[in-house]
Each structure stands twice: as C-alpha cells, then as structure tokens.
Amino acid sequence: EDPIPPAGSVNDELLAKEFLGDFNTRAMDVYSKSAFKAWDYNTNITEYNREQMVNSNLETAVFSKDMSGYANAFDQTGFTTDTKRQLDSIRYIGSAALPDEELEELENILSGMESRYSTGKPCEAGTCYSLEPDLTRIMATSHDYSELYWAWNAWRAEVGAPAREDYTRYVELKNQAAIANDQPDAGAYWRSYYEVDNLQEITEKLYDELQPLYEQLHAYVRRKLFNRYGADYINLRGPIPAHILGNMWAQSWSNLYDICEPFPGKQAVDITPALVEQNYDALRMFELSDEFFESLGLIKMPQEFWDHSMIEKPDDGRDVVCHASAWDFSNQVDFRIKQCTDITMDDFITIHHEMGHIEYYLQYKDLPVVYRGGANPGFHEAVGDVLALSVSTPKHLKEVGLIDEVVDDQEADLNFLMSIALDKISFLPFGYLMDQYRWGIFNGTTPESKFNEDWWKLRLRYQGIIPPTTRTEEDFDPAAKYHIPADVPYIRYFISFVLQFQFHETLCEAAGQTQELYKCDIYNSTDAGTLLANMLKMGSSKPWPEALDAIIGSTEISAQSLINYFQPLIDYLKEQNEMNGDTVGWAEMYTPKDPELDLTRWEMGYEQWQVDMAEWKKSFE
Ligand SMILES: CC(=O)N[C@@H](CC(=O)O)C(=O)NC[C@H](CC1(C(=O)N[C@@H](Cc2ccc(O)cc2)C(=O)O)CCCC1)C(=O)O
Numbered sequence: 001e002d003p004i005p006p007a008g009s010v011n012d013e014l015l016a017k018e019f020l021g022d023f024n025t026r027a028m029d030v031y032s033k034s035a036f037k038a039w040d041y042n043t044n045i046t047e048y049n050r051e052q053m054v055n056s057n058l059e060t061a062v063f064s065k066d067m068s069g070y071a072n073a074f075d076q077t078g079f080t081t082d083t084k085r086q087l088d089s090i091r092y093i094g095s096a097a098l099p100d101e102e103l104e105e106l107e108n109i110l111s112g113m114e115s116r117y118s119t120g121k122p123c124e125a126g127t128c129y130s131l132e133p134d135l136t137r138i139m140a141t142s143h144d145y146s147e148l149y150w151a152w153n154a155w156r157a158e159v160g161a162p163a164r165e166d167y168t169r170y171v172e173l174k175n176q177a178a179i180a181n182d183q184p185d186a187g188a189y190w191r192s193y194y195e196v197d198n199l200q201e202i203t204e205k206l207y208d209e210l211q212p213l214y215e216q217l218h219a220y221v222r223r224k225l226f227n228r229y230g231a232d233y234i235n236l237r238g239p240i241p242a243h244i245l246g247n248m249w250a251q252s253w254s255n256l257y258d259i260c261e262p263f264p265g266k267q268a269v270d271i272t273p274a275l276v277e278q279n280y281d282a283l284r285m286f287e288l289s290d291e292f293f294e295s296l297g298l299i300k301m302p303q304e305f306w307d308h309s310m311i312e313k314p315d316d317g318r319d320v321v322c323h324a325s326a327w328d329f330s331n332q333v334d335f336r337i338k339q340c341t342d343i344t345m346d347d348f349i350t351i352h353h354e355m356g357h358i359e360y361y362l363q364y365k366d367l368p369v370v371y372r373g374g375a376n377p378g379f380h381e382a383v384g385d386v387l388a389l390s391v392s393t394p395k396h397l398k399e400v401g402l403i404d405e406v407v408d409d410q411e412a413d414l415n416f417l418m419s420i421a422l423d424k425i426s427f428l429p430f431g432y433l434m435d436q437y438r439w440g441i442f443n444g445t446t447p448e449s450k451f452n453e454d455w456w457k458l459r460l461r462y463q464g465i466i467p468p469t470t471r472t473e474e475d476f477d478p479a480a481k482y483h484i485p486a487d488v489p490y491i492r493y494f495i496s497f498v499l500q501f502q503f504h505e506t507l508c509e510a511a512g513q514t515q516e517l518y519k520c521d522i523y524n525s526t527d528a529g530t531l532l533a534n535m536l537k538m539g540s541s542k543p544w545p546e547a548l549d550a551i552i553g554s555t556e557i558s559a560q561s562l563i564n565y566f567q568p569l570i571d572y573l574k575e576q577n578e579m580n581g582d583t584v585g586w587a588e589m590y591t592p593k594d595p596e597l598d599l600t601r602w603e604m605g606y607e608q609w610q611v612d613m614a615e616w617k618k619s620f621e
C-alpha cells in the first residue's frame, strides 16, 4: 500500500493501465464479498444479516475511497479515451465519499428503510397482510371501493408516514455525498449516469410527445370506471381516485383489462388462468423464459443461476425482500434472481424483465468491472421488456400452448393492444414523475414541509389521479413505493419504456417480420439475437448513443416507435372518447393551461376536487 501521490501528479499511461489491471482484480473480490452479504440479508432479513451487510458496505467504501485517490493521482493528459473513461468511473464513488461517520449513518438509514418497507404487514381484525401477495392481490382483483381504500391507506400508514424522518436525513446525507463527488446535489449525481447535460430536456420532450396518448387512455379508463362505480365516485371531467386502478401505485392498469376490453370475449390475452390450469410453478415459468432467450442464440442461464436463485417466497417464516431483483455478484460466475413469484401473467412478464438483466450481466461479464453496466441505466431496464413484447403476442402464447386459438382480425388486435397499453401507456407519467419529484427534493425546490403536497401535485398533474382522502404532511405517501426508501433512481424506467419499442422495431426487422409492429414475435431469430447481443457486449464501455447506434442505427432516442406500435389503439381510443362525449384530461380544473394562472390551484388539489365532485353530482340530481 504505497502512499497515494498528489492529485494529477502522475502523467504515465503505462502506470495507469497497471493500476487499472490491479484495480479490476481487487474490485471483483471486494464487490463480490459485498454482494453475497447483501444477498444473505435480502433473502433472510435479520439484524445480524443487516449488520453484516452494513459492515461489508463500509469496508467496500474504504476500498473505493482508496482507489478513487489513486485514480485521481493521474494527470490524464495524452491518455487514450478508454484509459480516461476507466479512471473517471473509479474517481466518482457515490456515498463512499462521505466521512466514515456519515457513511455509517446513511448505511443504517438505508437498511432501516429497506427493512421497514420489506417487512411491512398492516393488520386488520387479527389478520395481517403482506404487500406481496396479499395487498397486491386485493388491489388487482377487488371492485369494492372501500376495500380498495382500506388496502391503499393501510399500506401508506404502515410504511409511508413512518419513513418520513429517515428520509429527511437521507436527503441531507445524499446531497453531502454528491458534493463530495463534484456534483451540486444527489439528483445531479443520478443524472450524471447518462453523460449528457440535458437529460431533463430530453425526457421532457419525450413526455410531451407521449402525453396525448396517455390522455386518451386516461379518459377511456375513467369512463369505464364511471360505469363501474358511478357518479358518486367518478367525475368524468376530473382526476381518477388513485386506489381503483388495479395497482397499489396506479402505475400499471392491466388489472382493469376486464372492463376495458374493446371487444369482450373476442381474444383471450390474460394467460393467468392457463398458467394455473396447466399447473405452472415458478420454475417452469423461469424455464419457459430461459427457452425464449436461448431461441435467439443468447446466453442461457448458467447452472449456478438455477442452483442459487430464490424464485419463490420462502415458506419457512423468513422475512425476505420480495421486490423482484436480478443480481450480478461481480465474480463472472454467480448470477441470480430473487422473486416471490406468483402464478400470474404479471409475474411471467417480470421474470422476463429480470432475466433480461441477467442476460446483460452474462454478455458483458468479461469486460473490466467498471464497464459492467448498461450503456445507460435505461438500456438495462429495456432488455427483458423487449423480449416480453414478443412473448406477450397471441401468436407466441399459442405457440407455447398458453392460449388455444389466435383470432386474426382487427377486433382481436385491438383487444391485444389494449392489454399492452394498460401496462405501457399508463406507466409513462409515473415513470416520468418519480424522479422529477426526487430531483426537486435534492435541489431544494421541494422543502421537507411540502414532501407530501408536492408528491400529490405531480401525481395530479401527470397521472390525473387524486388521493381517495385528504392527505397532509403527517403522511409521506412517496415512501409507499419501493424505489423511494430503497434509494433506487427511476427515470431509467421511463427511458426504457421508450427505448424498448425502438429496439423491438429494429429486432423485428432483423427477424424478417414485415407485418404490423404489434404482431411481431422475434422467437427463434438468431439474427435478432445477434444484433441485440452485440450491443449488450459493449456494457458501459462507450457513451450510450454509440450503443444505441450499434443496435438501431441511430443515436437518437425517439418516442416514434412506441407511437407507431400503438397507432391503431390510439385511433380507437379517440373514436371511443368522442363517441362518449368525453373531454380528455382533467385540465380545466387542475392543469394551469396558461402559465399565468396562479399555481395556488394546485394547493387546492383534493379540496378543490371535493368542491367539483359536489357540483358534478348535483348535475346528476
Ligand atoms: C441488485 C439490483 O437491484 N438489481 C436491479 C437490476 C440492475 O440494476 O442490474 C434490480 O433487479 N432492480 C429491481 C427492479 C424490480 C422491478 C421494478 O422495480 N420495476 C419498476 C418499474 C417497472 C414496472 C414494470 C415493468 O415492466 C418494468 C419496470 C416498478 O416495479 O416500479 C419489479 C418488477 C419489474 C422490475 C428491476 O428489475 O428493475
């Protein structure tokens, strides 16, 4: 351990390369030790395992700090791009840049917030309900307004409000760490992963292009919910109550398919009953997914994956983090999924999502550790979802025996497109607002005194939903969504939902599929698989526009592919909304169309909605 030379004092690329080689060997050892400790905690939440994980993270931080110092010692003048890129990724070390005491405090806050969320079990009349599967099933299947309200509110009371104090301190420490990494705040540090200085403009432009699609779907679904719940609960001009959309966070509306189906009974698209009838278990669902990856000539899941993944919720009373996740143990050998798999279509899709992460890990496992990541985080989130777009087609589901006939006509196509839109289009505003919210907290726009109010302003503005009861600053509803207490950025998912349709379009061409994009199934196409694999192999070794160019032949992220995919449905939704005389949006009451309009209308949020509801109901008397 020779002393670290002063910053920028060593202008010798041979020495730098020697350092990078040494770093790579040691990093694999240090990172894998930490990963196994985190795995032990995530698959068995005990105080001992939590402490073991925290201590391991603290040791990793010492290593990262040390290595950052060495990387900083080099004067990069004249160095190759690659050497510079590797050194820069070692210099910036996240929370490890905090002094030991603050880092330990942050690690304890993080593991404490994770534990609270993952062990949260609201109880009612002697029965306690886990999020997965208990509350998730209620949100997905109940049509009872007050039962849904109970589940929605109980979860927020259990894991939301209690997290507020931790979160306030978490924000301070995250910002302190960002500054220690030459960033103004933690949001800027998160955005720096994308290596562009205009990420907010890029995502805002994409959202502006996609917002009209969402408005149409929102109006259509609002009408269907009006038919189910009536005028006492649904204002056809206003926002939708947040708890009746089939999902705890109103971020995916696929569980409303039964009332949204354009042509009832025309074409089955929900394979949940078939999975149950055919005695599918988690393992068989995973094997079916792996078979799809193999059909493209991609790398199949290694034996260690099958030996050590946790694909079902343990029934031995252990507390585990049920939120699904994929793991790269940084040792080029161990790759796992942890998922409390339910036998549903939703979870079958999630399996593909997680396996997409594993495929990326496998494709770039021989790169230097610093390059073992997505071209940008959105790429990592898109891989599995791209394959799932093929798997979800009626053509493919028939091929694997999960539906017994394919009806090939316009009506059946619209049924299918509706089922995908209820997942993909409904998600867009949520995927967009989650980090708008946190960027606002990190840069001080949202003070602690408005943590909950600003959350609901964004939920109202972008999702057109409203809480089913008045919320106050005694609540902290954002913490009821995993990624907030788990400190996981989210704009990656919004970017993935755009990218995955660009990838799908290109892979379908490569597979020689010439019919409408939504009918495409790339199953068995090694041409498509090779095109995808060649991009995955790049990891994060090049700026993401180069990786994008490698797969789709353009460096531009664009919403056009998503719009192309859904075009027939968008036309249908417009026609239906006009026919029903529905005005799209919730605008005239809640979105200041003209910037001059005083923003205090946002503060009125729920209260204003109550007033409008009273007036609205009167019109039915
Ligand atoms: C060690 C580690 O943490 N590994 C990372 C992977 C990595 O970074 O290498 C990881 O596994 N993260 C977990 C996270 C899980 C899921 C998620 O949180 N999804 C979002 C948004 C969404 C919703 C619908 C959809 O179709 C796709 C995404 C949500 O549910 O809100 C849950 C179900 C799907 C994906 C994930 O896999 O992204």
Ligand SMILES: [Zn+2]
Pocket: 353, 354, 357, 380, 381
């Ligand atoms: Zn993911």
